[in-house]
Amino acid sequence: MEKLNLMKEFLSVQGRKLLIQISICTIIIIGMFINYDKLYLITGVFTGYLLAVICAWVMVYRTWKAAHLTVGKAKGQMWLSLITRLLMIFIILRAAILQSVELFYAVVGGFFLAFILYMIHLIIFVYHKNME
Numbered sequence: 001m002e003k004l005n006l007m008k009e010f011l012s013v014q015g016r017k018l019l020i021q022i023s024i025c026t027i028i029i030i031g032m033f034i035n036y037d038k039l040y041l042i043t044g045v046f047t048g049y050l051l052a053v054i055c056a057w058v059m060v061y062r063t064w065k066a067a068h069l070t071v072g073k074a075k076g077q078m079w080l081s082l083i084t085r086l087l088m089i090f091i092i093l094r095a096a097i098l099q100s101v102e103l104f105y106a107v108v109g110g111f112f113l114a115f116i117l118y119m120i121h122l123i124i125f126v127y128h129k130n131m132e
Contacts, residue, residue, distance in 0.1 A: 006129070014121040021117055022049065029109075041106040044096060048110020051092050055085045055111075056118050 026045070033039045062081030066074035089111075096107040 010122070010125050014125050018117055018121050022114060025113055025117075038102065041102055044103045044106025045110035045113075047092065047096070048107040048112070049114045051089065051107070052111045052114035052118065054088060055115065058084050058088075 029045055030039070030042060033041055058081055062077050062084075066077035069077060093104065093107060097104040
């Protein structure tokens, strides 16, 4: 039950900050795309955001599920999580590269932006929790 409360606390406190930061970055990216007449690439950025959210969810869900298992079964859950995330990333990026190289870079940029911001917020949250 404590893990569930920690996740709720993370989502309520850090989730809001993360959403604000991603919104600010998205506004800057949209401005840049308008300036260079490439606004159609914003779909790639949003696809990257969605991919990052799905990968983070799979990672959190499998880790949470593995916490209640034996070591052998937990290893299996971690491998399944890794394979699922890598397969999703490969499929989405493969589809993007087939459309255009610019779209591929937009998806990769959106994915890295969202996932790195998520990981930074998670690290900060865990650091502050350990300091209490």
